[in-house]
């Protein structure tokens with residue numbers, strides 16, 4: 355059965371995911387805030403600002419009207435930047451049907467509240483947890499629009515909702531798995547952006563593949579420690595939404611977070627890196643939310659703290675690497691079968 359899906363955010367991932375949904379047989383209305391971009395999408399079937407190479411099928415129509423997108427939607431997908439979703443949903447909450455399922459594609463943590471995106475969606479729309487899902491995994495938009503094979507995770511505590519979203523985005527090149535662990539999936543996506551910034555810094559400084567492997571592995575340990583403290587299943591962090599996304603993002607030149615970090619590692623300022631990257635690099639804002647969650651749950655996150663210091667407090671990357679390497683040595687592994695919350 356054809357599903358009606360509203361996608362909010364005509365940037366890279368909103369556009370690429372619209373293609374996936376349309377290829378899976380959905381009728382898609384793609385909301386963008388700028389009329390000129392919406393007209394270009396409808397007229398050319400491409401997205402000149404974010405993904406000029408994409409050719410969207412006729413079953414994707416763009417609009418600047420949030421109500422038109424929400425009308426009769428089975429699913430509403432949120433693909434704006436993490437820090438902008440609360441005010442948008444506060445303004446739009448009354449537009450949705452009571453049955454509409456909300457899906458977050460966003461990989462960030464809200465500044466000021468340290469809330470995950472599913473929490474912000476539930477708070478602003480009044481939707482219960484069984485109507486809020488997350489799609490997260492190693493899904494670089496530039497590869498998805500070339501219809502290169504990818505896998506992802508649809509997370510929701512409700513099996514029926516998870517199955518609805520899975521069937522709405524299952525195509526021959528996009529393979530969604532389901533998982534009830536929303537917190538693990540969301541944290542995996544948000545923390546990997548911060549670790550990708552660190553990996554970019556290391557690459558920009560020319561520190562080599564050993565250093566990058568250490569950052570990825572210890573970064574995953576940070577995500578897992580924090581996840582376990584917040585009730586996530588450590589296996590989720592070892593899966594597509596954790597390790598999988600970490601590997602893709604930290605090794606790809608398509609990643610904005612990695613690119614941003616590489617600019618810093620080459621000696622550019624945060625403002626210069628922002629100008630070069632242009633599109634949303636969620637880790638830049640979310641590193642503060644991640645370190646906030648670490649403090650709240652008494653979990654040490656030395657790499658995330660270092661990234662936040664470099665980006666928000668002007669810390670010198672070389673000195674930061676030296677300090678990370680000089681920390682006291684300690685056992686690598688889980689203790690007594692439980693994840694340690696210390697470094």
Ligand SMILES: NC(=O)C1=CN([C@@H]2O[C@H](COP(=O)(O)OP(=O)(O)OC[C@H]3O[C@@H](n4cnc5c(N)ncnc54)[C@H](O)[C@@H]3O)[C@@H](O)[C@H]2O)C=CC1
Pocket residue numbers: 363364365366367368386387404433434435436438442459460461462493494495496632633634636
């Ligand atoms: N690009 C990718 O490959 C992937 C991105 N994501 C996540 O998807 C989310 C969106 O990222 P992208 O689409 O890549 O970013 P983007 O920078 O390409 O697009 C962001 C979109 O949000 C809109 N936006 C930003 N602030 C807004 C505001 N205040 N009001 C209304 N609209 C606003 C922009 O106009 C743009 O359409 C992020 O959380 C990112 O981590 C997840 C998986 C893959």
Ligand SMILES: O=C(CO)COP(=O)(O)O
Pocket residue numbers: 461491492493494495547550599602603608609610611612634635636
């Ligand atoms: O989340 C992503 C791939 O899964 C995209 O990463 P960037 O936001 O760093 O480009």
